[in-house]
Amino acid sequence: MRRMTIGLAIGALGAMSLATAAWTQISSSGEPFMVGADDLELIQADGLQIWRGRAEASQGENRLRAGEIRVYHQTRDGGFGAAERIEAIGEVFFVTPEQVARGDRAVYxxxxNTLTVTGxxxxxxxxxxxxxxxxxxxxGTGRARMEGAPTGNAGRRVQGVFYPDRN
Known part of the structure; x- marks a missing residue:
């Protein structure tokens, strides 16, 4: 059974209280940002939270799922400031009410205010x-761009299948 020490729990609570402005990342809804996983590791000196094992972040109706989610913060007064970057590693899913994106890695x-899914x-x-x-x-804007692989990766192109009479 995995356990979190009391010191780590206190550190996590302290980190969360300093990061309120930082947790509006994966949706423009302004709703609370929630995250959970099997384990949490905090590296306070680096401003880093590592959520491991069935990690899932959600905000409003948007969700980001992966094996591991890393949140990189500015450091401020010995604690965590605003989040600068979120990395999702492993089989990654970004789910909105209209779309599902799947990839090997994602970086917000x-x-x-951009999420990039690669692989x-x-x-x-x-x-x-x-x-x-x-x-x-x-x-924020919902604007998206899909690119193919570089020519070194078998020259894979962007491809699509569209059904005009269906959503």
């Missing part, structure tokens, strides 16, 4: 499917 960057990327909206190697989504 707060500076430009073998599959984007589904209803029956429609789009595949590529790099999907970039601006969370």
């Amino acid at each position: 960057t707060a500076a430009n 073998d990327v599959i984007l589904r909206q209803g029956d429609n499917v789009l595949t590529g190697s790099n999907l970039s989504i601006n969370i």
